[in-house]
Amino acid sequence: xxxxxxxxxxxxxxxxxxxxxxxxxxxxxxxxxxxxxxxxxxxxxxxxxxxxxxxxxxxxxxxxxxxxxxxxxxxxxxxxxxxxxxxxxxxxxxxxxxxxxxxxxxxxxxxxxxxxxxxxxxxxxxxxxxxxxxxxxxxxxxxxxxxxxxxxxxxxxxxxxxxxxxxxxxxxxxxxxxxxxxxxxxxxxxxxxxxxxxxxxxxxxxxxxxxxxxxxxxxxxxxxxxxxxxxxxxxxxxxxxxxxxxxxxxxxxxxxxxxxxxxxxxxxxxxxxxxxxxxxxxxxxxxxxxxxxxxxxxxxxxxxxxxxxxxxxxxxxxxxxxxxxxxxxxxxxxxxxxxxxxxxxxxxxxxxxxxxxxxxxxxxxxxxxxxxxxxxxxxxxxxxxxxxxxxxxxxxxxxxxxxxxxxxxxxxxxxxxxxxxxxxxxxxxxxxxxxxxxxxxxxxxxxxxxxxxxxxxxxxxxxxxxxxxxxxxxxxxxxxxxxxxxxxxxxxxxxxxxxxxxxxxxxxxxxxxxxxxxxxxxxxxxxxxxxxxxxxxxxxxxxxxxxxxxxxxxxx
Amino acid sequence: xxxxxxxxxxxxxxxxxxxxxxxxxxxxxxxxxxxxxxxxxxxxxxxxxxxxxxxxxxxxxxxxxxxxxxxx
Numbered sequence: 251x252x253x254x255x256x257x258x259x260x261x262x263x264x265x266x267x268x269x270x271x272x273x274x275x276x277x278x279x280x281x282x283x284x285x286x287x288x289x290x291x292x293x294x295x296x297x298x299x300x301x302x303x304x305x306x307x308x309x310x311x312x313x314x315x316x317x318x319x320x321x322x323x324x325x326x327x328x329x330x331x332x333x334x335x336x337x338x339x340x341x342x343x344x345x346x347x348x349x350x351x352x353x354x355x356x357x358x359x360x361x362x363x364x365x366x367x368x369x370x371x372x373x374x375x376x377x378x379x380x381x382x383x384x385x386x387x388x389x390x391x392x393x394x395x396x397x398x399x400x401x402x403x404x405x406x407x408x409x410x411x412x413x414x415x416x417x418x419x420x421x422x423x424x425x426x427x428x429x430x431x432x433x434x435x436x437x438x439x440x441x442x443x444x445x446x447x448x449x450x451x452x453x454x455x456x457x458x459x460x461x462x463x464x465x466x467x468x469x470x471x472x473x474x475x476x477x478x479x480x481x482x483x484x485x486x487x488x489x490x491x492x493x494x495x496x497x498x499x500x501x502x503x504x505x506x507x508x509x510x511x512x513x514x515x516x517x518x519x520x521x522x523x524x525x526x527x528x529x530x531x532x533x534x535x536x537x538x539x540x541x542x543x544x545x546x547x548x549x550x551x552x553x554x555x556x557x558x559x560x561x562x563x564x565x566x567x568x569x570x571x572x573x574x575x576x577x578x579x580x581x582x583x584x585x586x587x588x589x590x591x592x593x594x595x596x597x598x599x600x601x602x603x604x605x606x607x608x609x610x611x612x613x614x615x616x617x618x619x620x621x622x623x624x625x626x627x628x629x630x631x632x633x634x635x636x637x638x639x640x641x642x643x644x645x646x647x648x649x650x651x652x653x654x655x656x657x658x659x660x661x662x663x664x665x666x667x668x669x670x671x672x673x674x675x676x677x678x679x680x681x682x683x684x685x686x687x688x689x690x691x692x693x694x695x696x697x698x699x700x701x702x703x704x705x706x707x708x709x710x711x712x713x714x715x716x717x718x719x720x721x722x723x724x725x726x727x728x729x730x731x732x733x734x735x736x737x738x739x740x741x742x743x744x745x746x747x748x749x750x751x752x753x754x755x756x757x758x759x760x761x762x763x764x765x766x767x768x769x770x771x772x773x774x775x776x777x778x779x780x781x782x783x784x785x786x787x788x789x790x791x792x793x794x795x796x797x798x799x800x801x802x803x804x805x806x
Numbered sequence: 807x808x809x810x811x812x813x814x815x816x817x818x819x820x821x822x823x824x825x826x827x828x829x830x831x832x833x834x835x836x837x838x839x840x841x842x843x844x845x846x847x848x849x850x851x852x853x854x855x856x857x858x859x860x861x862x863x864x865x866x867x868x869x870x871x872x873x874x875x876x877x878x
Binding site: 283284287288289292293375394395416417441443444446447670718721722 | 826827828830844845850852854870872873
């Protein structure tokens with residue numbers, strides 16, 4: 251029996267755990283791998299967003315630029331909160347021993363390359379193990395290698411979760427007064443990318459207990475593969491990389507903004523594959539590429555000895571994130587700034603919390619990581635406050651038995667479909683650029699037909715030969731649910747905005763689509779609704795479209 | 807392809823590689839108290855096992871378990 255159960259051991263989970271633990275409550279943190287080495291945070295290497303006025307950063311310019319880049323889909327209340335709390339979390343991290351290398355002429359930690367945004371460099375793979383130590387110090391009981399499959403909901407409240415250790419079939423019940431989901435986003439296990447353990451488990455579990463999920467139509471175009479074959483987008487040095495993206499027939503690829511869809515458009519026109527022409531690179535640019543690689547992908551250079559100075563024409567793949575959403579724009583809808591969901595007892599933080607603070611587009615590196623830390627901190631406090639006023643929950647056996655049956659079904663099934671095969675079909679259906687990035691009603695509907703079939707006919711017959719495969723089966727089931735949410739939200743938003751591009755609706759449509767989407771379960775059917783953005787947060791509609799939106803989409 | 811070998815002679819059984827693997831590819835063998843590559847098909851080539859191995863007993867090949875399709 252716990253006061254607070256936290257699911258997921260990335261930066262959000264640790265912040266929630268440390269804050270709740272420091273209040274003296276009985277806190278556990280459960281992770282399906284090893285907390286501190288698990289999820290996207292473990293591999294974060296691009297930066298950490300911090301707003302600190304003492305570094306000469308201009309708050310108004312920062313926010314204004316973020317809203318313009320975000321195509322006015324930003325939740326400004328959250329934007330202001332995360333900016334304010336970014337400094338609190340930064341100071342916490344510094345005090346715990348996390349290092350932020352300083353590398354600029356002004357001798358302030360923020361990298362002037364990203365102005366007006368405040369982004370500090372971090373050391374890849376360093377912060378999370380430090381946070382783990384800090385959580386243990388705060389008295390948090392860490393439970394590793396345990397897959398949580400479902401939330402326990404009774405009498406309208408979430409009272410914990412159930413799961414199993416991935417090394418055995420033992421049932422694990424986590425009774426808790428408050429539960430915090432910090433499970434990250436979803437991708438579809440793209441080949442060779444380090445985000446393959448992010449399968450949208452939190453979004454799926456929360457959906458099943460009746461919460462609303464927002465922003466699923468906004469995909470990430472960033473690179474996550476530690477490989478020269480995945481396009482290098484984002485971060486200092488990206489420009490030097492882009493200069494050598496060339497076409498097989500000759501000529502340079504015109505890359506627009508760092509996270510836009512220009513590479514996908516080239517390929518869509520049949521002009522690919524895009525070749526990274528390292529033979530043509532100048533020594534200065536090779537040096538810039540090396541710096542970028544060292545800051546974001548040092549493991550790759552160390553391990554396979556890839557060096558931008560090696561020459562050659564390297565074909566690159568786009569959409570390395572393959573399903574991952576725009577940071578914190580997709581996720582479970584937080585009801586307030588303490589990160590409670592619409593179901594009492596359930597709190598959400600990190601990438602599975604849809605604060606929508608950056609809007610429809612990634613402004614710069616580090617925004618996901620900081621948003622995750624801040625919501626972790628807030629959900630931690632929120633969960634503590636809630637738990638202090640709750641009695642010990644008594645578990646209803648009927649609820650437990652039904653979830654237990656669901657948990658073990660794949661292991662008990664003698665015949666059916668392997669999770670790896672179903673995952674492969676999901677990948678083939680969802681990852682192609684013409685589904686996830688360059689969308690059209692016809693293709694989205696075709697993909698939805700397949701995904702509905704998968705959910706109706708394959709998922710209920712998933713098999714698992716052992717506890718490792720039981721984890722895969724539950725991940726596959728969750729990915730399939732996330733896939734349907736992505737497709738339905740994408741079909742619903744009949745306009746283009748930020749990282750959501752509809753070939754059949756290539757313009758932003760104000761004010762009809764100055765709204766956030768919400769996906770939820772209605773009597774067993776998935777429905778999508780609109781949530782209006784407050785008018786004071788809209789762009790100035792008296793200005794012509796081209797002035798409101800400096801960035802053009804093809805075909806608009 | 808993927809994680810190819812763990813050198814049993816060099817391995818000190820510290821279990822760092824098991825904890826570093828977010829995909830549950832490596833498991834400890836109860837009897838030998840040494841790690842074994844149990845689910846190589848789920849390896850994502852992150853190489854966290856290799857990079858943190860204090861005895862340099864692990865080799866991860868950059869070849870993926872399924873190919874990266876570069877032309878989409």
